Amino acid sequence: MDLAALPTPLVLVDLPRLEENLRGMQAECDRHGVELRPHIKTHKMVEVARRQLALGAKGLTCAKLGEAEAMLPAGPRSLFLAHSLVDPGQAARVAALAEQLDDFRVAVTSEAHAVALARVAAAAGRTLAVMLAIDTGLGREGVRGAEAADRAAAAIARTGRLELRGCYTHEGHFYGVPPDQLAARAAELVDRLAAIRDRLDPRLALWPGCSVSARLVVAAGRGRVQAVRPGAYVFGDLSLTRAARVMADDAVALHVLATVVDKPEPGLALIDAGSKTFSSDKTPDGLSALATDGRDLAVARVNEEHGYLRGGAVDALEIGERILFTPAHVCTVVNLTDEVVVTAQGRPVARWSVEARGCTH
Ligand SMILES: Cc1ncc(COP(=O)(O)O)c(C=O)c1O
Known part of the structure; x- marks a missing residue:
């Protein structure tokens, strides 16, 4: 060619640089004993997912069912669907994914969403393992604060169809944080999330960490953070080089x-x-x-x-x-x-x- x-x-994808980026993030997670569960929305390629898993990624994160299905040939055993699933018409796809994986988790993004997701679980004839989204400033999905987290956790329990396994956040607003404030903001983020998680149940997993914050969150986590889910770090772009400068x-x-x-x-x-x-x-x-x-x-x-x-x-x-x-x-x-x-x-x-x-x- x-x-x-x-x-x-x-x-064009520069293979040595891609492999260096994959290795670097995995090594950082390994050093701190934190799982890497990369979001595949950036690369959307089986070849990249396969490399992430071979280097030690514990599982993959996807937004949509179709992304998860497309990544199955890479051989993940664990997969997290980080989006608000609401359509019972898609229950067969949910059940098929859950059957093919050892660990399939989906997001609960609010108290009201727990009720909607339980209908999907019922249509699939399954109990679904869920991660509760906590908004930490992006203002998109996720419960707003500790009391809302309590209410959502209670709603999850009431459904009888959902089993709470942990909490996550997408701190996408970190792309706009001045680079010299990132470390302090990441430390605050972990403190705040860990406090909400501990109040719900200290045994729950905590999964923050996008490409801007992942390394900082991993370092600040000190046993409190179990996994991070960066996506864009595999390739990088002007948001990561010029804006966030990470x-x-x-x-x-x-x-x-x-x-x-x-x-x-x-x-x-x-x-x-x-x-x-x-x-x-x-x-x-x-x-x-x-x-x-x-x-x-x-x-x-x-x-x-x-x-x-x-x-x-x-x-x-x-x-x-x-x-x-x-x-x-x-x-x-x-x-x-x-x-x-x-x-x-x-x-x-x-x-x-x-x-x-x-x-x-
Ligand atoms: C829920 C969720 N997790 C993880 C990520 C990964 O973020 P990034 O590509 O900034 O690493 C995103 C990005 O949009 C996301 O929405």
Whole structure:
């Protein structure tokens, strides 16, 4: 396979960097005796899940049933569905997953949701092991505070269909925490969660930890945190390098290769990758991607099949030139491609399918 002969835009995965990112997170978890249960929403690929499990990941985390089903060929024995499941019409899929795994857990995200989930469990003819979501500032799913946690735990017990095994949080708002405050905020997060968990039952597991906070939470956990569930750490993106600053630029393992297709006016070049490649997610300052080689080239705007390239290095570009970009948000980029080209030392070595791409139900 010759990279130059492949048409762009192309999503490239740097295998040595990917493996380094996987090893690094696993080693950090192992050092502190915390389980790694990575969220597969970032990579959606059996090849990556297989590597995570081979390195020692205790299980996988998925959002949707379809993602979980797509990851089964990787051979997980334990799987957590971290989303609010409510449709009894999907009970057969829930039962099939539970039968194929040693440990299948689903989220309970509020007192009201416990009642809805119990209907799914009843339709599946099973008791489901559940993890209670606690909101810690994102303001999305999860009980708001200790009293709400008590009420949700009581609602779970009342259903007779759900068995509480632990608590989790998704602290996605940590992406906006100033880097110099992250360690203190992670320590506070663990204290607050452990207090709620201890009040419910100290034997319950505690599973916080996204890619921004995982290493900090693992270190601050001191026997109180049993698992973390980072997702984006496998590849990285501008959110992790430029915004949160928890990852070095040269650790990023996924890039988009695009071609300059026109230079319609001074200061502007157009590339063949737009929102159908980069997605519509942007950095806080409105960029879809930056040139990986450090040149002043930013994808400042996207239409479906065009990227608007701006910056000091634009006028020196040639039409037909290929440029490697680091995307603003990697998870949505992967979800737009059927396969990635895997490289080592800049040369293509494999193509991997994105099996869970588009698995939104
Ligand atoms: C419930 C849940 N767990 C874990 C993650 C992983 O987060 P990150 O990709 O920031 O590591 C996410 C991300 O959206 C999530 O929603």
